[in-house]
Amino acid sequence: MLRHQATPMAMSAPVAPFPQVDHQRAVFAEELALDCGVTLASHAVAYRTYGRLNAAHSNAVLVCHALTGDQYLAETNPVTGKPGWWDNIVGPGRPLDTNRYFIICANVLGGCMGSTGPREEMTDAAGQGQGRPWGTDFPNITIRDMVRQQKRLVEHLGIERLLAVVGGSMGGMQALQWAACYPESVYGCVPIACAAQHSAQNIAFDEVGRAAIHADPDYKGGRYWEDGRVPAQGLSVARMVAHITYLSEEALQRKFGRKLRGAQTLTLLEDVFEVQSYLRYQGSTFVRRFDANSYLTITRATDYLDIAAEHDGSLANAFSGTATRFFVASFSSDWLYPTSESRHIVRALNAAAANVSFVEFPTDKGHDAFLLEEPEFHRALGGFLAGCAARLGV
Amino acid sequence: MPDTHPPIQYVAKNMRLDLRLIAEMVTPGARVLDIGCGDGALLAHLTTTKGADARGIEIDMAEVTEAVANGLAVIHGDADNDLAFYPDAAFDYVILSRTLQAVERPREVLRQMLRIGRHAIVSFPNFGHWQVRWQLLTGGHMPMTGTWHRPWYETPNIHPCSIRDFFDLCALEGYVVEQWLAADENGLRAPWRRSARLANLFGEQALFLLRRG
Secondary structure: OOOOOOOOOOOOOOOOOOOOOOOOEEEEOOOEEOOOOOEEOOEEEEEEEEOOOOOOOOOEEEEEOOOOOOOOOOOOOOOOOOOOOOOOOEEOOOOEEOOOOEEEEEOOOOOOOOOOOOOOEEEOOOOOEEEEEOHHHOOOOOHHHHHHHHHHHHHHOOOOOEEEEEEEOHHHHHHHHHHHHOHHHEEEEEEEOOOOEOOHHHHHHHHHHHHHHHHOHHHHHHOHHHHOOOOHHHHHHHHHHHHHHHOOHHHHHHHOOOOEOOOOOOOOOOOOEHHHHHHHHHHHHHOOOOOHHHHHHHHHHHHHOEOOHHHOOOOHHHHOOOOOEEEEEEEOOOOOOOHHHHHHHHHHHHHOOOEEEEEEEOOOOHHHHHHOOOHHHHHHHHHHHHHHHHHOOO | OOOOOOHHHOOOOOOOHHHHHHHHHOOOOOEEEEEOOOOOHHHHHHHHHHOOEEEEEEOOHHHHHHHHHOOOEEEEOOHHHHHHHOOOOOEEEEEEEOOHHHOOOHHHHHHHHHHHEEEEEEEEEEOOOHHHHHHHHHHOOOOOOOOOOOOOOOOOOOOOEOHHHHHHHHHHHOEEEEEEEEEOOOOOEOOOOOOHHHHHHHOOEEEEEEEEO
């Protein structure tokens, strides 16, 4: 994650347009009713699969991506040219073993990698295209809406019950919502480094990001798509702030400390700290692949999340009588979704008498640890999935 | 990797003998919670041999990871803080093996065990053993035996008790002792089952099966 490259900046430089990629999609003509009351007349899910669905259709694992992730889980991303975001976990012989499981990963509703969202063509109540993107007219969505749409995809692929739903961060929230909404369709559920509701601090950080986007003159009230510009400055700042929350203090200190770019000592002139340069790089690459309105839509969806509130104020109610097996994982230095949040989930699952495993993995890598080399985490994840598979005779 | 270690066939090679005595008390198909389950040896044994729905709580992270990697349902937690979150009668058996003496509030832990489980199975090292008594009597030092082998300033065993103490607590709390036995350090059943007094003198550890009165 902490791959460091030359400073690109001049942050106001024009940004190269999105590469046009034809994503693999499933288009649904049946309507999708959203939590906000709006109904999408038709909708599409962009997705990728890895491995083969077995004859019994019993080996499917759905992986849910995080806020700025996408469906390119374990292959070169056609937009960024970088390896899949969970390449280290998905593949033959890996914890998400493609020789054994049929792995599905879908771009979330509201995303900008081919699924229905602010960047896709707006449709009217009859499902007719309007010749313009949704932009800020895209309805407010929730994590549960994302999951409802994924359920359509899973059914479309002929799968009644998923062997497991796995996800980290916002992906973990989706995994929890899957287990809460469709318990009979989820044999195993793995919410990683996440929470069952956004805290005030989570919402506050998201709001800083949104404020930065809104404050960018190029944002133009969300209609930046009209003249082909993007609010690069604002979106970049949003990414920079968010990125700080993904790392631990120790990891930042270890990687950058007070090191300067191209100098040994402070001159008090044009000094650039390494950490500054790193964040600017993170921001500048992000704006080339992510849509600002999508960012606003998805961060709002995470802020709206409160699974307990959807079940009379009790998180345990959301899982009462569940037969799903859970593996909740957290990382010791994650301060975005700290272990206390995971423990809260575990205690609710215990109160629901659910079958639950829980490990807090010691690491100094912060929230991002779920994406990085954490051999113990990978071993436990692989073992949990293999246990589910063995019990189902997969 | 998963193919070479099928989790269901996980073999509890190193399962302590006293865990085998505990396993004998569990009826087939039971719902079991093992508090302080270590790497899950007993859970695996109960799952394979008794078809139990077996779950665990363990305080040591490395042990939890090992158990989860073997496909067992174990959470990182401890007896003092995590039992309160389970519903009443969620389990048929709640097991606490050789841990009661190390918890902060043993009486409360027992109460929780018999709230969330129909039965409690408790084993503990017996502080009434003659060697313990002899060492304190003759040497005037805290005893150091095969069972009590950590010096007083670093032992985690903050609430040692004897077999008779435990009987007294059960009487005080109104728990019914359905079965009990004393064993030696290796978990071999000892022959003083009729006399608590003799067991208290010669048993290195004790095993109780309780239910609410």
